[in-house]
Amino acid sequence: MRTQRVGNALAAFSFVLWGILPLYYQFLPEADINDLLALRILFSVPFMLLVMGMLKRPFPSLHTLWQDKRSLAVSGLAGLIMCISWYAFTWSLTHGQVLAASLGFFINPLFAVTLGVIFLKERLSAAQFVAVLLAIAGIGYQVWYYGELPWLSLIMGSFFALYGLCKKFIRYDALTSVTLESALLSPFALLFLLFSGFQGTSTALSSDTTTLLLYIGSAPVTLLPLIFFALAIQRTSLTMVGLMQYIEPSLQFMLAVWLFGEMFEPAKAISFGLIWLGLVICSLEALGGHLHHKLRAS
Template sequence: MFARIHGNVIATIAFVLWGLLPLYFQFLPQADTNELIAMRIIFSVPLMLLILKCLKIPNLSFTQAMKNKQSLCLCFIAGILNCISLYAFTWAITNDQVLAASLGYFINPLFSIAFGVLFLKDRLTWAQKAAVVFAICGIAYQVHYYGELPWLSLVMGSFFALYGLTKKYIKFDSLTSMSVEVTLLMPFALGYVLFGYLDQSSTVLAGNMTTFWLYAGAAPVTLLPLVFFALAVERTTLTMIGLTQYIEPSLQFILAVFIFGEVLDQVKIVSFGFIWIGLILCTVEALVFSRMALRRA
């Protein structure tokens, strides 16, 4: 089915789903983030196996995986990096900090650019250099007025960029890699939930079935966008991925201001403004390069 759908459409679906995630987590205000992440990991394992089967992708057994210990280790690291970013995101949107989540994903591409330069020897274009400078100005403006760094946003953006960087070195295909990541983390998640049950401190196991399924539902609502994203990367250009990814933080920004009523003060307007200017420059440059490439083809 997905083979017949244009990659740009799949990418749009992925980022729309990501952008609408705060709507789901509003049913879990002040949720226990540790248990939420643990339940997400546990239920992601059977879900990923089902997705692999539906898409007719061969399952990678642990016997085969162990033959490539480097990629197996990198899958574990990638899983942890994704969990840290997801933890910050989940805490933000369950504690009335959706604007912080939006900012985190607006600056994520800039972290990706920086890591590309540092680790992959990429060269910055003039627009990318300007975007990095504008982002630094935006964050510096917040620090100047608030007296502290926007830690939630920085953790979300940087660790998700590190997750993407780590995936560059993994030899498995993207969906198999995701399956391995959650499978390796599942024993730790099960141990945490079991400890909470025995210690009688568990929120999800001590609550009603509605709470249980809302926590379990964190698996499909956070995993499906990643699956669509992985499929889109194989079917469209990185330029289009870069352009469509701003759908996600834009939707979160709109939800934060117009649905959840978060305060958009002058400091946040100026800070977002600096970052938006840089992203607009990168977008325009990417469109120009894309059209030039099409003309040459």
């Protein structure tokens, strides 16, 4: 029981850290996202190796990694997919679009459910089916009102769901796979930085020391919540993690509206409202199932 309470606390803390990430990126307005992505990838590797050392989880040998070639290949694919989601996410945070980030992570679970049905042959419950329909209606209303798709939100939500799907096919432990994803992409990140630095087109490398450190700091600030999440998932149920994951976009939503002064027009209120309704229905169903399971177990 104590282990589960610790797991719940770790999961909640990880989602709080993700939720307040927009505060960090306010120090990098109009950031060069290419530099930000490259430096984040490059400095993720030493940071993750340091964390694994502190947790006494040595990184596997190359021979051990090579024995599971499928996991190795999928880790590379997962890293690329995560880059796309993270690129859209950080662009929104550094360009006054925190509401778009919030919407992206509110609809992410619904993308995940859909991918589970398509690729893992999972079956939608009645509540999940209603939630997916409400999400489609919410996005459809925005398209009708604004005349365009909320591309940033859709890219974030869909690619993060694809990243989660890839994780289903990786047999390495969570910390190893996260480290490996960055390690496989590091040569490309280093080549980009060397090329842009030589050409004099790198904003980060030509900036002052404080700004450069903020660029580099994007690695630990985005990886810390992922580490706490990985530790939590070993100690608590997926149901509880699923219910708590809405902490992140809720905090981002509050920051966007109350602190950063982004406009929350009636059209967005209707769109968000439909998606929230679907998530409430799913959460009530999941919570009911969780309580029923606990009662039977006792």
